[in-house]
Amino acid sequence: MQQWTGESRGNKFFQKLLAFFVKYGGRQIAYAISYGVVFVYTLMPSVRKSASFYIKRRFGGHFFSLFFHIYKLNLSFAKILIDRAVFGIRGDVTVISSKEDQDLCRRLLSKNKGLIIITAHCGCWQMAMSAFDFMEGDKYVVYYRTNKDVDKHVHELSGGSSPVHFIDSAGFAGASIEIMAALQNKGIVCIMGDRTFGALSNCVEVDFLGGKINVPASIYRIAGALGVPVAIIFFPHVSGGRIDSVIASSFSVEDKGAKPENYAKEAAVFAGCLEAFAKKYPYQFFNYYNMWSK
């Protein structure tokens, strides 16, 4: 079973405090405050432990360097949370995708089969779909929100309506039918490719940062069965208020039947892209649990 809990990094009080500073002080004030808050937060052993699984894989190192890397990781996460709040409250964030990537997305959509966007818990994934205004079609985000998840979506902060439909991954039949219905209506479905949900029998094992992790295989099965093109897209936080949207890979999936292991090749492509992202943006990888645990 999955190791992650869905618990937010901050709590409700922190979220409200963040929203207050963003609303009345702006991004830079909120950034400045985050340095101290994150330092105190990183002193907590449970916080360091949850971040250490990835940091040790990525950097190795001893106590002091570990603390330094975890602090930088948490600070980066805090800044992304601040930018999300800024986006929701003040609308002052730009998501940039290159013309080449936009053209590629349009070409994939022109196949008239819908589009599967696979991303991961890295960079500014929560603002992902804001990058796709240029694409026609209904947009869906497959999302599991536990009662421990207090993070607010952009539209919840702004009080507006959501630009995307949410599909609950804990919903009927593990959301498979809802995802397929959306795609059969030529929708654009965004899903996380890095977290397992439910039984590991639905997953496939891939190499990642020197070990093995399980990633879900069902989305590749859906892509193969329906002939839907896949784009792996990440959203690195480049600077205050600026997010890039980068297509790491795009491909079609052959219909190879029902077995998860038949989609190991596609899952490995995803894992390779994710590892490249973690190497390029080491402090923007936000899986705070032991992904390498069996």
Next chain:
Amino acid sequence: MIQTSLEDVKKVLSENLDLEGVDLSSVKEETPLFEGLGLDSLDAIELVVILKKYYDITISNMEEGREIFTTFETLRKYIEENRTK
């Protein structure tokens, strides 16, 4: 409307899903599809694929899908009323 029996549906499912350990002879009209066969999210994908492949039926509405896949009888009835092959 193309007549479709419960046995027809059971045959197609048994040929396409991994139903090891399931006694299909004990399956009745009112048997819940997912709980009755121990199906998971991957099997749900196969159910949608089966409907398209064998009956040319496309599920394009989630609420519809939830109703269709409630029991064997709801599935059989939907296939019978909507199949084109």
